[in-house]
Amino acid sequence: xxxxxxxxxxxxxxxxxxxxxxxxxxxxxxxxxxxxxxxxxxxxxxxxxxxxxxxxxxxxxxxxxxxx
Numbered sequence: 001x002x003x004x005x006x007x008x009x010x011x012x013x014x015x016x017x018x019x020x021x022x023x024x025x026x027x028x029x030x031x032x033x034x035x036x037x038x039x040x041x042x043x044x045x046x047x048x049x050x051x052x053x054x055x056x057x058x059x060x061x062x063x064x065x066x067x068x
Contacts, residue, residue, distance in 0.1 A: 031037050044050040 032041070045054060
């Protein structure tokens with residue numbers, strides 16, 4: 001049986017968020033340095049799944065902007 005794990009976001013210390021963010025950011029940049037990865041990503045964006053992901057991202061950014 002699958003177990004649902006919930007994280008109390010407010011309980012995560014800033015140093016942990018900062019560390020995780022640096023690791024993820026470096027990994028993303030390393031991935032996109034490879035032209036083949038970049039091309040594959042740009043092709044994926046043209047698929048229904050990629051367009052849907054872009055739309056969700058746009059909606060999320062708009063929601064965050066309204067809160068700030």
